[in-house]
Amino acid sequence: MIEYRNLKIALLGAGNVGARVAQLLIEHSDELASRVGAGLELVGIAVRNVDAERSVDLPQELYTTDAESLILSADIVIELMGGIEPARSYILQALHSGADVVTGNKALLALHGNELFEAAEQVGAQLYYEAAAGGAIPIIRPLRDSLAGDRVKRILGIVNGTTNYILDRMDVDGDTMEAALAAATELGYAEADPTADIEGYDAAQKAAILARLAFHTAVPVDAVYREGITGVTSTMVDQARRSGYVVKLLAICERVVDPETGAEGVSARVHPALVSRLHPLAAVHGAKNAVFVEAEAAGDLMFYGAGAGGLETASAVLGDLVSAARRHVAGGPGVGEVFTSFLPILPIGTVLTRYQITLEVVDEPGVLARIASIFSEHSVSVEAVQQSVGSRSESERSTATLVIVTHQSTDAALSATVDAVARHEAVTCVKSVLRVEGA
């Protein structure tokens, strides 16, 4: 039996992920010690109420409400409380006391990443956050380190399991949005208030974190364009299927060129999009996540796995903990994040994308030509038009459905085209507008 010195580990929060982290730390302590070359001693778990009921049975004496004393006693602090405060203050306190910090707090990183990374850099500590995006999927380390010598062109991510589960049910089982959301809630994939997931806030936070890493540029979460999935209907999903597409909520981070200045910048956006069924992302089913990365030298890469779940996310947290602990054993300061590109954050209007636009139009000769001319007036090139058999609308006028797919253009031009089309007298209804991505 080898005797190791112990590193003191403080855990803040005993929720779904925190409880699993504590459990695995205790159960696998010998194995983890042998991998690190030092024991990982869980010295305490800071909670609001030490007597609350827990999903996992842990030694009662570990619980404390005195987070600050616990932090001061630790070599490594794991923050899994979530929320902005007091998590932010606790992390800053830990870093200033010289401890390394492991966190999965995406909201905090998306909002206060700059402050936290700078605090870590100043004291030679390191902030680890593999659990903050992609759950169990190793995506932070590959972007931060493995691709550090490459130039990432674009990231297309399915980074929210709840919305992927809902959209997958609508596609595979033909559920309505309401039925799919109800199923997601029942299975625990959706929270009682699902706003953060279905409105894309969660995905936008992850997009900010991934864009920051990929482009070495701080991307504020407010600069991430965001549309949720509440506008996605069964009809849209069906029509996508018939056209060889699937509707996915994507987080897209990419290098773009400002059409006005010609300068390079960064764009990050979250919205439902049509993805070809031949694209690897189309095969990501259920609550799974995947991040597809297009890099200049490496080409296309994909990282696939569980994007959430207490046990799964605990794996990412423990990987960070072992990394931090190995560095403590070896000695030497943390290796900070260097954000030196300072690329401008460009608005969604500047990104190049394709639209699929579904219109209900009056069924008269010449309508297609008149609609098509609106596209050309906006310099938007049409790739394909499908006109379906006319029908009677409620107003008793005979109507037809046009499905128009454009070539690539700026989002601003496409958006202006849709506005003009919507105002056209021959258009009775704009039934859906979806971007087409990953082609």
Place this chain on the structure above:
Amino acid sequence: MIEYRNLKIALLGAGNVGARVAQLLIEHSDELASRVGAGLELVGIAVRNVDAERSVDLPQELYTTDAESLILSADIVIELMGGIEPARSYILQALHSGADVVTGNKALLALHGNELFEAAEQVGAQLYYEAAAGGAIPIIRPLRDSLAGDRVKRILGIVNGTTNYILDRMDVDGDTMEAALAAATELGYAEADPTADIEGYDAAQKAAILARLAFHTAVPVDAVYREGITGVTSTMVDQARRSGYVVKLLAICERVVDPETGAEGVSARVHPALVSRLHPLAAVHGAKNAVFVEAEAAGDLMFYGAGAGGLETASAVLGDLVSAARRHVAGGPGVGEVFTSFLPILPIGTVLTRYQITLEVVDEPGVLARIASIFSEHSVSVEAVQQSVGSRSESERSTATLVIVTHQSTDAALSATVDAVARHEAVTCVKSVLRVEGA
């Protein structure tokens, strides 16, 4: 303009990958310097012949035949010469001089990994080798760091692009093995002597490297069971397709339990296998690679991308170089590999797998029952039998084809069953035996 101090980079080898690394280092020097916080100055490229023709145009004054002096002048040495010697001696020399080393040399790591990792550990340097398995796919860092707190149960990898290209052509285009190999050679996916790829030697080296990382146990390449793809026929690929499978050359590394002692061990093997078309690995086409990881806490993960190619592999090398350089800038020693589990390496006979066995048998009443009894005598349970319409064999006896799929059993029991079946008088021919994996 920020002025950085320069780190001196020595490159050994100017082949397909080396030339691309040099090119990217020079072209992206400003960007890389800003990411590292120090310049990465390529001080020389050691080659055998400074006047040889090169695929990439680089400053002639960089070339030198004096590798040893070049190594002594460098902070970081990139070894991309391949082969065992002098690569091994040069790496040891670099480590002993205090330089970090980046290598993509899988043959060397598979054979002399222990010696090299120990040398790095002793001097506080670090050996980086993301390019040694999976080409551009970040798989080393995720296994080494991200999953360091988890327990990997199993790795199923498509880690050789040449054989995946050949098997994919046979499946998708209906090519024969010969035609597919010829196409692979013409496209540059297969070398003039394709033995290392099609006989599975390349995949076995990668399996040894992945198993070592995943199970914290040194796995000698000789202990990797190895079968190439030369025995795979068009008929086997066709029959696989009809049964909902695809034939893939897999590298499989897993925890196994020794059936004799009950002790846990590690097995690594490379062989063609039937993979369900519903498994994510079935969608890995052409020369692409993918590594599917089953971990206790993280669940199933998959890493997908280009497994070879000069430019793609250069991305992995540069990622390692930036990691090493950032550590130099931050200060502090390398974080070595800790291999402390010392799990025994168990032979393939101990692994649990399933077989699909295709037999030609004499078409007589009672044959199926007699064959089935051989399986039960060996305690192998049959999951499904398909008997096809009888036909006349060359010997003019009327024959039938039996396709038998077993339940899971040890490879030793399955192999003994096949031997006994082959000797049975009613069996005229054992047409194919393939393991079924990833179910």
